[in-house]
Amino acid sequence: MLLPVVTGSPGSALAVLRAAVSAAVQTVLEAGPEVVVVVGDGAGGVRFGPGDGGDLRGFGVDREVPFAGRVRPGGRRPPLPHLVGAQLLDDAGHTGSRLGVGPDDLAGVLRDLPGPVGVLAMGDGSARRSEKAPGALDPAAAPFDAAVAAALASGDAAVLADLDAAEGARLLAAGVPVWRAVGAALLGRPVTAELRHDDAPFGVGYLVASWTAR
Incomplete structure (x- = not known):
């Protein structure tokens, strides 16, 4: 895309x-x-x-x-x-x-x-966000992506590091391994964060954020 x-x-x-x-x-x-x-x-x-x-x-x-x-x-x-x-x-x-x-x-x-x-x-969010998504619609997909978006917006590295890898895989959220790695690498560091985009126009969660770690 x-x-x-x-x-x-x-x-x-x-x-x-x-x-x-x-x-x-x-x-x-x-x-x-x-x-x-x-x-x-x-x-x-x-x-x-x-x-x-x-x-x-x-x-x-x-x-x-x-x-x-x-x-x-x-x-x-x-x-x-x-x-x-x-x-x-x-x-x-x-x-x-x-x-x-x-x-x-x-x-x-x-x-x-x-x-x-x-x-x-x-990495993308869940590919199970709508009936037209690559995967079948799952009601857990939107809340899962929303939690990621909130962590990206607030610069919460701990939340990213603790994302459920198995649930991410089930929801076809390809970005979870990457987000977990970024969160783990920045644990304990102050982060200035900006969430630039959060949408799922094709049934796939697209999240864009900028983080500056100090």
């Missing part, structure tokens, strides 16, 4: 979502990070960097998407969340260092990287 090359001209709901995402990415970059860490599910312990990349052929679009710089022969193939994150950074004009990791690697990367680090956390 975030890549125009896949969806074409957006309707009003997509336009609002993309504007919120663009603003969030700009907030990350305005802080002047030495490295932007793109964290998303599906990495399987692999870290992605220069030369890695994938494509959008699974969406009917014959387009290569590099993660960082040109794709090299034999480069690793990042999962879709990392490819989308990389494209968002490219669209924002970011040419600095970036690193793609899975949720289990986030804490270690943040501990080991020197200097200021930006994090672009990729």
